[in-house]
Amino acid sequence: MSAWHKRKISGVLLDITGVLYDSGPGGGTAIPGSLEAVKKLKSSGLSLRFCSNETTVTRKTLIEKLNSVGFSLSEAELFTPVPAVCKILKERNLRPHLLVTNECLSDFSTVDQNNPNCVVIADAETNFSYHNLNKAFQLLKSLDNPVLFSLGKGKYYKSGNDLVLDVGAYMKALEYSCDLQAEVVGKPEKSFFNTALKDMGLSADECVMIGDDIVGDVGGAQNAGMRGVQVRTGKYRPEDENHSTVKADGVVDNLSQAVDLILAGQSS
Amino acid sequence: MLFFRNLSRMTYRNIKAVLVDLSGTIHIDDNEIPGSINALKKIRQSNLQIKFVTNTTKESKRLLHARLTKIGFDIKQEEIFTSLTAARKLIDEQKLSPLMLIDDRAKEEFLISDTSSDKLNSVLIGLAPDKFNYTQMNKAFRLLQNGAKLIAIHKARYYKTNDGLNLGPGPFVSALEYSSGCKAEVVGKPQTSFFISAIEDIDIDPSECVMIGDDVRDDVVGAMTAGMNGILVKTGKYRKGDEDYLLTGGNVGDSFAVAVDKILQDQSQT
Known part of the structure; x- marks a missing residue:
């Protein structure tokens, strides 16, 4: 089979943190070449959507952050787990106890949170204290049918120069202590990618x-039927290229190189 | 009967x-x-x-012994073997310098002089609600990412106090295991x-x-x-x-x- 960028491509999904920009204290910085790469994609006529498990800030703040470093994203192009979980909560008449960042709370303002009968956790950063995790645990233990939603299940990500624990760690903590399995909303779930595909009106292949x-983006995309490409930026570590279960369709130095390959591959 | x-x-x-x-x-x-x-x-x-x-990971053998004696038990300190004793033994045998996520009352079991951050080569985890915060957990995680060994005093899911069930050290051990990809060596029962x-x-x-x-x-x-x-x-x-x-x-x-x-x-x- 020909290389990943030479086969037909009609749509591109981009992860945000670690691909477009590196988050960190003070708002973060664009990854070199990414601003130009996104512009090229937009003018190429390919469909483009942004798929992120980012939940530490509101969707509005995320877009403002990205646009302040030079990107131009709109809410309609942005797929994050919060709207997806809000939809599920309403469909199933669930009222969440939230373990999220203080800022993220406002994205849940339309959801009934009285007398909670489930727990939603997202990357809560400093709100991941013993006390807060214990409260979530005690609520789950008190329910006859405990339901835990985890917005993503990432292991870690890069913040500033450091790797920090992602929501997956705390999802595991609650799963282990309550002897249950969380329902993951966001990457790498197939249903999450499908929402973005449906919006573009394109098929996965x-x-x-x-x-x-490697797991959340690349493995998740492949599981949904897409090609998954890994960048050597953000949280990338060399051992990702020898991952035990996921092999990327392509590995590139950064988004800029990926976009150049795609545009060259599609024109030839 | x-x-x-x-x-x-x-x-x-x-x-x-x-x-x-x-x-x-x-x-x-x-x-x-x-x-x-x-x-x-x-x-x-x-x-x-x-x-x-x-x-127990909450109190040292001396404090535990004092409590039992006060209740009226005839017990000698050397007859008590705790998961802290076992952890101490492992640390000595393997000459480890651990970041200690353990309760301060348990620390006297580990009369190890404080190690400067750059020499830490392991993470020791017991029941320590005060230490299970975002900063300390990230510090432990980063050590593990760099090859440090994870030692769990035990992996209890939760424990009971007068105000109900509370998280034990187990969930925090499994959190670190998941994110770092390493497996804890459990020393207790x-x-x-x-x-x-x-x-x-x-x-x-x-x-x-x-x-x-x-x-x-x-x-x-x-x-x-x-x-x-x-x-x-x-x-x-x-x-x-x-x-x-x-x-x-x-x-x-x-x-x-x-x-x-x-x-x-x-x-x-x-």
């Missing part, structure tokens, strides 16, 4: 997902 | 040592479980050796190495020991997996149906006192 997380 | 259910028609005639769990088996907080002080006296009057084995280390200084074969405790998995099944005999008591955290987890040969007694009477009765038969 004509789309490529580009991300820095 | 209290009962001993001899599910497996065991005889404890050849037993030479009794291993006893502490919390939930002979005491709860500062109270004796009825009959335990007297039962311990009876063991002392027999030829049986005795060891107290506990997964129910590890076989823990039970074997506890009897190292009394030179008795595991088959000549019987473990008495209220936790079917950590005490009874753990000891039996190490080759010992095991008796589950229906005090402390025991819940109806726990006996279903017993292995063949395991027995159930209503209390520590009942279990001791059964053992001593078998001992007296020739």
Whole structure:
């Protein structure tokens, strides 16, 4: 089979943190070449969507952050787990106890949180204290049918110069202590990628997902039928190229290189 | 009327040592479980050796010993073997410099001079609510990412206090395991190495020991997996149906006192 970028591509999904920009204290910085790469994609006529498990800030803040470093994203192009879980909560009449960042709370303002009958956890950063995790645990233990939603299940990500624990660690903590299995909303779930595909009106086999997380981005995209490409930026570590279960369709130095390959591959 | 259910028609005639769990088996907080002080006296009057084995990570052996003495138990400090003792032993043997996520009251068990951050090569984790914050957990995670060893004093899911159930160290161990991809070395019950280390200084074969405790998995099944005999008591955290987890040969007694009477009765038969 020909290389990943030479087969037909109609749509591109991009992860945000670690691909477009590196998050960190003070708002973060664009990854070199990414601003130009996104512009090229937008003018190429390929469909483009952004798929992120980012939940530490509101969707509005995330877009403002990205646009302040030079990107131009709109809410409609942005797929994050919060709207997806809000939809599920309403469909199933669930009222969440939230373990999220203080800022993220406002994205849940339309959801009934009285007398909670489930727990939603997202990357809560400093709100991941013993006390807060214990409260979530005690609520789950008190329910006859405990339901735990985890917005993503990432192991870690890069913040500033350091790797930090992602929501997956705390999802595991609650799973272990309550003897239950969390329902994951966000990457790497197939249903999450399908929402973005449906929005573009494209089938999975004509789309490529580009991300820095070998499991969440690359493995998840492949499981949904897309090609998964890994960038050597963000949380990337050399051992990702020898991962025990996931092999990327392509590995590139950064988004800029990926986009150049795609545009060259599609024109020839 | 209290009962001993001899599910497996065991005889404890050849037993030479009794291993006893502490919390939930002979005491709860500062109270004796009825009959335990007297039962311990009876063991002392027999030829049986005795060891107290506990997964505590909250207080040092000295503080624990002081608490038991105050309740009225006749126990010597050197008879107590805790998961902290086992962790200390492992750290010494492997010459580790751990980041310690353990309760300050337990720290005196580890009279290790504070290691500067750049020399840390392991993470030791016990029950330490104050330490399980975002900053400390990230510090531990980054050490593990750089190849440090993860040592768990034990992996209990939760524990009970007067205000209900609270998270134990286990969930935080599994969080670090998941994110770092490494597997913790667990030193406390129910590890076989823990039970074997506890009897190292009394030179008795595991088959000549019987473990008495209220936790079917950590005490009874753990000891039996190490080759010992095991008796589950229906005090402390025991819940109806726990006996279903017993292995063949395991027995159930209503209390520590009942279990001791059964053992001593078998001992007296020739």
